[in-house]
Amino acid sequence: MIKLVTFDLDxxxxDxxxxxxxxxxxxxxxxxxxxxxxxxxxxxHLWEIRSRLLDEDPSFKHRISALRRRxxxxxxxDAGYDSDEAQQLADESF
Structure with a gap:
């Protein structure tokens, strides 16, 4: 029995x-x-951050949701939110 079918964005x-x-x-x-x-x-600016994160942790290539949050x-x-607020906003925006 098939319980789940998923599709990626390729x-x-x-389309x-x-x-x-x-x-x-x-x-x-x-x-x-x-x-x-x-x-x-x-x-x-977002691509620069993304590139830096991928250089630091190549496993993000396979964890796109985690990469987007980071x-x-x-x-x-970078915009001036403290770490806790930045984390909360990043999580809520996702």
Whole structure:
């Protein structure tokens, strides 16, 4: 008996771009409301954080959700939120 079927976001069975674009827009809106210190973060800054984290811990390549949370955490810290608040916001935004 099949109990669970999952799909990753590799465009094998469906075009994932609209879902990803929508999710990113929803995240930006949420962050604008709940983390105003962050402001409009240049995507290049997020990619720099992502790259640094992957260099430090290559296992993040296989743990995308954890990587996204850590990127958000570091971006929030860089924006001036203390560690606890940055962690809470990163978790809530996800």
């Amino acid at each position: 465009d094998t069975l469906w 994932t771009a609209p879902a990803i674009v929508g999710a990113e827009a929803a995240l930006r809106d949420w962050l604008a409301e709940h983390a105003p210190k962050l402001g409009p973060v240049p995507v290049e 990127v958000l955490f570091h971006a929030l810290e």
